[in-house]
Amino acid sequence: MKISLNWLKDYVALDASVEEVSRALTLLGLEVEQVIRTGAPALQHVVVGEVLVRDKHPNADKLSVCQVDLGPAGGVKTIVCGAQNYKVGDRVPVALAGAVLPGDFVIKQSKIRGQLSDGMMCSAKELGVAEDADGLLILDSRPALGTPINEVLPPGDVVFDLEITPNRPDCLSHLGIARELAAWFKLPLLYPQEKFRGEIAGAPHPELLRSVSVLSPEDCPLYTAHVIHGIKIGPSPAWLRERLTAVGLRPINNVVDVGNYVMLETGQPLHAFDARKLGGHQIVVRRAADGEKITTLDGKERALNSRMLVIADATKPVVLAGIMGGENSGVSDDTTDLVIECAIFRRQSIRWTSRHLGLTSDSSYRYERGVDPHSAVEAAYRAIDLILETAGGQVVGPACIVGGDVPWQREIVVTHRYICDKLGFDLPAAEMRAALESLELNISREEPTEDRGTAWWVTIPSWRDDLDRPIDLVEEVLRLHGTDKIPSAVVMAPGLIGDDDPVVLFNRRVTDYLVGHDFHECVSYTLRSAKEISTWVSQTAAVELALANPFVDDQSHLRPTLIMGLLESLKLNQSRGVVATHLCEVGRVFIERNGQNYECAAAGFIIADPVGARTWLPRERADFFTTKKHATALAAAAGVDLAKLPLVPVTGSFYGWQEGQSAAAGEMAHGWTARFGLLNLAMVKSLGLTGKVYAGIFAILPEKLTGEATRRRYADFSLMPAALRDFALVVDEAVQADDVRRTLGKIARAAIGSAFVLESVDVFDVYRGQGLPEGKKSLAFSLVFRSPERTLTDDEVNAAGLKIQEEIAKTTLWQIRK
Amino acid sequence: MQATLTALVAKAQTELAGLTARPALEAAKARYVGPNGELTALMKQMGTVPKEQRPAMGKLINETKARLQELLDAALAAIETNELRAQLGPAIDPTLPTPDARSGTYHxxxxxxxxxxxxxxxxxxxxxxxxxxxxxxxxxxxxxxxxxxxxxxxxxxxxxxxxxxxxxxxxxxxxxxxxxxxxxxxxxxxxxxxxxxxxxxxxxxxxxxxxxxxxxxxxxxxxxxxxxxxxxxxxxxxxxxxxxxxxxxxxxxxxxxxxxxxxxxxxxxxxxxxxxxxxxxxxxxxxxxxxxxxxxxxxxxxxxxxxxxxxxxxxxxxxxxxxxxxxxxxxxxxxxxxxxxxxxxxx
Structure with missing residues (x-):
């Protein structure tokens, strides 16, 4: 909201500097977004001169050499000028040596194309009084020669662009801001004095306004209409135009301008009808009928419905109540009789209609936030004064006032001690009382209390609906004391002996792990496109994870995985010629299962080929088992042992992953899920990426993370030597090594009984090819035996070996490879 | 006999110094101090030495034996040094960049x-x-x-x-x-x-x-x-x-x-x-x-x-x-x- 300093001075005698006023506004909670200076800045060495002679410049076609008379004190100067819009005898602003024009443009005596020039004749733009200018500023009023230019130009103004918080609709007006500043600078607030006070001289004019009826009083508790007869539409006087222009409004005509002026002064929106255009000379405040239409002043036809409040005449809506007038009822150049509306509308009603139609105005903005329920009549009187002053005419009766004064009575009782306790520091009672009273929060009663200091009964004015409880007055006292004067203190922090949330601990552990393994941590957007999700995850996910109201098409869905974001970052780096291989992200993903979405904590990574990298010493590349290791570690960080559930090799039914080169473990039913391995080559290629990409992701329901680490127990270990036996087993290609390992372990344990211990069973070789039938592979296992108390003999280990062989032959389909 | 012993040491000194591999060293060791080695053969001739010379000769043989062992040990040490050196590549240029210098980064x-x-x-x-x-x-x-x-x-x-x-x-x-x-x-x-x-x-x-x-x-x-x-x-x-x-x-x-x-x-x-x-x-x-x-x-x-x-x-x-x-x-x-x-x- 733009506030003019000149305008403010009508209500409060501010003599503080612009900087002081700006700081006061800031500390009052009226955030200053911008300070705009309008009009001419203070200019030294710029005076009025008259062009006596204009000769063509001998060396330049477009320049002239002029003799300019600056009056008795200044004498006649020679000035080279490039403008074309002036003639001999014109008076113009002349900047002489020493002048500094806006933009730090220093004027000095200089030679222009060999011709000496004593200064510069100026345009309005060069003086900083206009945005752009066509040639010199011709001073048509012919001020005396040598007059300093600031005495000729209109005085400047300072406009503060303020951000008004939604709780302070009273500050959406110059009077409201002036009230705050008056309180801050301890100055009186001067209200405008209305001449018209409701007394009506003339007889009723039913031919102008017959009746006002409010059919929807819950939406419109107060409606006032005054009739002014015999006005003349014309341009507003200069002072009114200047005011409106300063705060960014375009002057239209005297009546419209007065309406805007009064709204900007008081915060109360007004509307002026051309009385002749009101069908039936009636005003009906009612809900629109479904399907009814109105063409608003902006030229758009709008379809209405029965939740929307309109001002109608006998037959049709003429105003979208509190928002915008209709094309058919407004003031035009030939208007002679006015109806001035000044009303109170229910905030929620205006907001709903405004949002629903996507139509806001200065008026709706104020109604939505709340207009002082007691301001309507005063504002109408003020507007009538100004219309009579600028457009003539006379008020003819009767005034139609429908609905009553909205009842308003509010009192808050607060004590000195209460305010001090909330602030955490003491202020004198007198300062508090003065602060409240300076904001017109008048004290109706003051009494001492036993232990809470003075108690005040504070009367809340109707424009301060935001003040409702004692705590609200604490803020008022603090605002006027100055929020920059809160005394410093040390942080009091007795320990609460809590730990961070388990999700936070998990996130930290996995980030540390991945960064520790040389991944670059990335952050991607949570919202992804539908296409991406149906391609990479599933069609159902693309349905279930959709937002109702996406802002842009490619950010319409929750992300079900972190991989897509990482691939996008990979692509960005590849396209910029930056070698990126190891990327990771830790964050939320949203996994859909059976029509339910689950928000999960997750960690994911990709390992890409070092595309474009040249190295003098090649290193080993990542493979499936690199991803398995990382995925296992991520699961372990959540307390999940990936080895406890079977690993499922990826088949065609998993989107995104390369069949036969990737694996999955866990399901939402377990509370967690892991996927890792090679990403689908064709799909990676379709993204425009070069090279293979390995990846892994682990996701877990936050509620599965307990944060409690299980305490490890020490297990004794043998100091005796181990005995090793190897078994090479020929099995079907489809058989999984880990199944064989588990079974072999069981057989071995059964074979040795309790005589000694099988310490480990590990695959150390996988072989296919020569010497083996088609469709078979050989898995070689190393078995480590040990006794806790003695060295094993060859005989007993051999005996165990034989038993194992027999058992393999008897119970399995494996062949022992000699 | 004394001259033979001196010559034996001299020969061993020359031969062992040139050895670079363990098998050759083992063979040389056998030739000098093994059961069929030259020193063993000389020791077997002690019986032919006159009785009064035997103590001096025995001392000489022991000295020779110790000397040969020293030479063999030295040769072994040299071979071991060579073996270790063979595990190394050419001297590195420490100014070359680490090929995977990339470190992980926190966002x-x-x-x-x-x-x-x-x-x-x-x-x-x-x-x-x-x-x-x-x-x-x-x-x-x-x-x-x-x-x-x-x-x-x-x-x-x-x-x-x-x-x-x-x-x-x-x-x-x-x-x-x-x-x-x-x-x-x-x-x-x-x-x-x-x-x-x-x-x-x-x-x-x-x-x-x-x-x-x-x-x-x-x-x-x-x-x-x-x-x-x-x-x-x-x-x-x-x-x-x-x-x-x-x-x-x-x-x-x-x-x-x-x-x-x-x-x-x-x-x-x-x-x-x-x-x-x-x-x-x-x-x-x-x-x-x-x-x-x-x-x-x-x-x-x-x-x-x-x-x-x-x-x-x-x-x-x-x-x-x-x-x-x-x-x-x-x-x-x-x-x-x-x-x-x-x-x-x-x-």
Missing amino acids: PLTLVREEMCRILRKVGFTVADGPEVETEYYCFDALNTPADHPARDVQDTFYFPATAHFGNVSKKTAEEKYLLRTHTSSVQIRTMLKGPPPIRIVSPGRTYRRDATDATHSANFNQLECLYVDKNVTVRDLKALLDYIFGSLLGKDTKTRFRPHYFGYTEPSFEVDLSAKHLPKVKKEWIEIGGCGMVDPTVFAGVGYDPEVWSGYAFGMGLERLAMLLYGIDDIRYFYQNDLRFLNQFA
Whole structure:
């Protein structure tokens, strides 16, 4: 909201500097977004001169050499000028040596194309009084020669662009801001004095306004209409135009301008009808009928419905109540009789209609936030004064006032001690009382209390609906004391002996792990496109994870995985010629299962080929088992042992992953899920990426993370030597090594009984090819035996070996490879 | 005999010095001191030596034997040295670059978040967490945001269709809609509903506004909020916390300033300005960094805390904004592009 300093001075005698006023506004909670200076800045060495002679410049076609008379004190100067819009005898602003024009443009005596020039004749733009200018500023009023230019130009103004918080609709007006500043600078607030006070001289004019009826009083508790007869539409006087222009409004005509002026002064929106255009000379405040239409002043036809409040005449809506007038009822150049509306509308009603139609105005903005329920009549009187002053005419009766004064009575009782306790520091009672009273929060009663200091009964004015409880007055006292004067203190922090949330601990552990393994941590957007999700995850996910109201098409869905974001970052780096291989992200993903979405904590990574990298010493590349290791570690960080559930090799039914080169473990039913391995080559290629990409992701329901680490127990270990036996087993290609390992372990344990211990069973070789039938592979296992108390003999280990062989032959389909 | 022995030593000296491999050494050892070696053969001739010469000759033989052993040991040592040397490649050029010098990097937002959490942990705040998909109750109603408040509008907040179901995000009422949280204040409500005061939490996390992405706006961004609930908490305590936080983060010559503001869930409310001209790209005297205030009694009443007994404060700020200020970054989109030339700067 733009506030003019000149305008403010009508209500409060501010003599503080612009900087002081700006700081006061800031500390009052009226955030200053911008300070705009309008009009001419203070200019030294710029005076009025008259062009006596204009000769063509001998060396330049477009320049002239002029003799300019600056009056008795200044004498006649020679000035080279490039403008074309002036003639001999014109008076113009002349900047002489020493002048500094806006933009730090220093004027000095200089030679222009060999011709000496004593200064510069100026345009309005060069003086900083206009945005752009066509040639010199011709001073048509012919001020005396040598007059300093600031005495000729209109005085400047300072406009503060303020951000008004939604709780302070009273500050959406110059009077409201002036009230705050008056309180801050301890100055009186001067209200405008209305001449018209409701007394009506003339007889009723039913031919102008017959009746006002409010059919929807819950939406419109107060409606006032005054009739002014015999006005003349014309341009507003200069002072009114200047005011409106300063705060960014375009002057239209005297009546419209007065309406805007009064709204900007008081915060109360007004509307002026051309009385002749009101069908039936009636005003009906009612809900629109479904399907009814109105063409608003902006030229758009709008379809209405029965939740929307309109001002109608006998037959049709003429105003979208509190928002915008209709094309058919407004003031035009030939208007002679006015109806001035000044009303109170229910905030929620205006907001709903405004949002629903996507139509806001200065008026709706104020109604939505709340207009002082007691301001309507005063504002109408003020507007009538100004219309009579600028457009003539006379008020003819009767005034139609429908609905009553909205009842308003509010009192808050607060004590000195209460305010001090909330602030955490003491202020004198007198300062508090003065602060409240300076904001017109008048004290109706003051009494001492036993232990809470003075108690005040504070009367809340109707424009301060935001003040409702004692705590609200604490803020008022603090605002006027100055929020920059809160005394410093040390942080009091007795320990609460809590730990961070388990999700936070998990996130930290996995980030540390991945960064520790040389991944670059990335952050991607949570919202992804539908296409991406149906391609990479599933069609159902693309349905279930959709937002109702996406802002842009490619950010319409929750992300079900972190991989897509990482691939996008990979692509960005590849396209910029930056070698990126190891990327990771830790964050939320949203996994859909059976029509339910689950928000999960997750960690994911990709390992890409070092595309474009040249190295003098090649290193080993990542493979499936690199991803398995990382995925296992991520699961372990959540307390999940990936080895406890079977690993499922990826088949065609998993989107995104390369069949036969990737694996999955866990399901939402377990509370967690892991996927890792090679990403689908064709799909990676379709993204425009070069090279293979390995990846892994682990996701877990936050509620599965307990944060409690299980305490490890020490297990004794043998100091005796181990005995090793190897078994090479020929099995079907489809058989999984880990199944064989588990079974072999069981057989071995059964074979040795309790005589000694099988310490480990590990695959150390996988072989296919020569010497083996088609469709078979050989898995070689190393078995480590040990006794806790003695060295094993060859005989007993051999005996165990034989038993194992027999058992393999008897119970399995494996062949022992000699 | 003496001459033969001397000659034997001399021969061994020459021959052994030239050996480079273990098999040759073993063979030479056998030739000299083995059962069929030359020294053994000479020792067998002791019987032919006159008796009076035997002690001297015996001494000589022992000396020769010791000498030969010395030579064999030396030869073995030389061979071992050679063997070790053979394991090495050519001498390295230490100035060559490490081919995989790439180190992992934390994202700047993580660095800033963790630093803030560390600072707050020191004064007893623990890090809380909550869902990013929220319901209207936790995101708005419980925070004193009325049903027709503009912040709740579909123009500003991302909602899910009524048909969407989130298996692990609880709703307060069946009619409320799921949405993407617009602030992490919802975590404060969930924390307060979980247990009694006192409470001291910091909740960092992703938040969402339905907004166009440009240099200073992002559809999702990160917030960090603090909530403190105890008895007799004052405005001055809140100011003390902010002075402590920013003094710790940015150095002692950092100043904070409160400006009155409005938030539905705090009263009084303030915006917090920082004066930290020593930071990069800071041109203004005061820069806005966050919002704060004393928890509104309505919020306490809503979660079942007695506002007559309990008081508290809350503070919130944008992490991107803080990171931009700290590092002098001027485009918020860089955080989400993950260009390695960006990420590597914060390692």
